[in-house]
Amino acid sequence: MTQSTDRPWPVWEVFTQGKDGEPHQHTGSVHATDAEHALQNARDAYARRNEGVSLWVVPSAAITASTPEDMGPFFDPANDKVYRHPLFYKVPKGVKVF
Amino acid sequence: MTPPPVVAEDSMRLAEFEARIARDESIEPKDWMPERYRKQLVRMMSQHAHSEVVGMLPEGNWITRAPSLRRKMILIAKVQDEGGHGLYIYCGTETLGVDRHDLVQDLLDGKAKYSSIFNYPTLSWADIGTIGWLVDGAAIVNQTMLAKASYGPYARAMVRICKEENFHKRQGYEIMATLSGGTGAQRAMAQDALNRWWWPSLMMFGPHDADSPNSDELMRWGIKRKSNDELRQRYVNLTIAQAKAIDLTVPDPDLRYDEASGDWITGPIDWDEFWRVVKGNGPCNKERLAARQKAHADGAWVREAAMAYADKKASRTTEAA
Numbered sequence: 543m544t545q546s547t548d549r550p551w552p553v554w555e556v557f558t559q560g561k562d563g564e565p566h567q568h569t570g571s572v573h574a575t576d577a578e579h580a581l582q583n584a585r586d587a588y589a590r591r592n593e594g595v596s597l598w599v600v601p602s603a604a605i606t607a608s609t610p611e612d613m614g615p616f617f618d619p620a621n622d623k624v625y626r627h628p629l630f631y632k633v634p635k636g637v638k639v640f
Numbered sequence: 641m642t643p644p645p646v647v648a649e650d651s652m653r654l655a656e657f658e659a660r661i662a663r664d665e666s667i668e669p670k671d672w673m674p675e676r677y678r679k680q681l682v683r684m685m686s687q688h689a690h691s692e693v694v695g696m697l698p699e700g701n702w703i704t705r706a707p708s709l710r711r712k713m714i715l716i717a718k719v720q721d722e723g724g725h726g727l728y729i730y731c732g733t734e735t736l737g738v739d740r741h742d743l744v745q746d747l748l749d750g751k752a753k754y755s756s757i758f759n760y761p762t763l764s765w766a767d768i769g770t771i772g773w774l775v776d777g778a779a780i781v782n783q784t785m786l787a788k789a790s791y792g793p794y795a796r797a798m799v800r801i802c803k804e805e806n807f808h809k810r811q812g813y814e815i816m817a818t819l820s821g822g823t824g825a826q827r828a829m830a831q832d833a834l835n836r837w838w839w840p841s842l843m844m845f846g847p848h849d850a851d852s853p854n855s856d857e858l859m860r861w862g863i864k865r866k867s868n869d870e871l872r873q874r875y876v877n878l879t880i881a882q883a884k885a886i887d888l889t890v891p892d893p894d895l896r897y898d899e900a901s902g903d904w905i906t907g908p909i910d911w912d913e914f915w916r917v918v919k920g921n922g923p924c925n926k927e928r929l930a931a932r933q934k935a936h937a938d939g940a941w942v943r944e945a946a947m948a949y950a951d952k953k954a955s956r957t958t959e960a961a
Contacts, residue, residue: 550741575950
């Protein structure tokens with residue numbers, strides 16, 4: 543047996559679109575040697591019951607994510623801008639349908 | 641057994657973590673977590689994944705002997721699902737910083753545990769029905785609870801799995817109902833399978849709460865939401881009615897219905913047998929491991945070819961660039 547047999551395969555993140563018109567959502571991950579292989583594995587692992595009409599696979603290593611430590615400072619510019627929400631605004635009484 | 645004290649860990653962070661658990665928040669891979677929480681999850685999730693993979697073996701050996709094409713297609717689909725379940729949970733386990741490759745190696749080396757139920761033999765076609773009905777039935781009770789586990793990737797894998805397990809249980813129960821309504825020999829075969837699988841299925845929930853060393857910690861951290869005994873009771877209550885409906889009897893002379901609680905109370909479980917099988921001396925422990933090792937070795941050429949193909953493609957891309 544050669545060494546290559548037991549080389550771990552890279553991880554790919556799988557995104558599934560459930561129905562036409564819906565967004566692709568993260569469903570899990572697979573191991574695969576290349577992108578084509580990853581797509582086939584993703585189909586076998588995550589779409590055995592027509593759970594998807596479209597699949598994306600992305601090398602896990604290619605994803606950049608915010609960290610939990612960022613939670614406060616990274617997102618807080620959004621905190622003090624209530625005027626971005628419709629309920630901030632008063633509508634004169636009597637206007638039922640706006 | 642008391643869990644080791646949490647030393648050298650930031651007590652503020654631990655308090656924050658436990659407050660999150662108390663608020664029923666979902667813990668995600670990059671969140672801070674106590675080392676012990678991570679370890680318990682790796683232990684539990686990898687054992688769960690191994691169980692799915694080993695679970696393919698007792699059923700797989702009946703694929704060629706299924707009594708009709710319909711049953712054969714169903715069984716192939718079920719065994720494929722079990723492989724898929726193993727993959728979901730291995731992937732979930734990897735989010736805790738371990739490598740699937742190492743987990744699989746531990747299984748092949750005989751160092752990893754998996755559910756003892758798969759160390760019992762499948763002697764007749766009725767065993768395939770019983771596995772779907774009882775073993776998958778018990779697994780659903782357990783996994784429905786785990787779908788609310790505090791660790792997000794584990795809970796999400798369980799949601800998927802529970803959806804698929806319902807088909808597993810139904811097809812098994814249908815096999816049993818058909819056999820029970822068949823000839824005398826078929827009925828006897830169904831009853832015999834139930835006789836052999838009933839007690840091991842009760843043991844699937846693990847030792848009684850008082851003897852379960854990991855339970856307290858798992859419940860404190862919201863990995864488990866119900867105790868072994870609570871889950872076992874739920875399974876018994878569900879299953880007794882199902883057995884009656886297809887005119888089969890569970891092999892327990894002490895079984896009685898308790899009016900006050902509405903529970904079916906079983907006789908004592910033979911825990912010596914449980915520990916004997918857990919420690920490696922069940923009827924099929926060696927056979928299962930050997931079958932898994934053989935399957936892995938037989939698949940070596942596929943892994944090798946896939947790797948060689950990927951390498952070739954990668955080198956061509958580099959040359960072209």
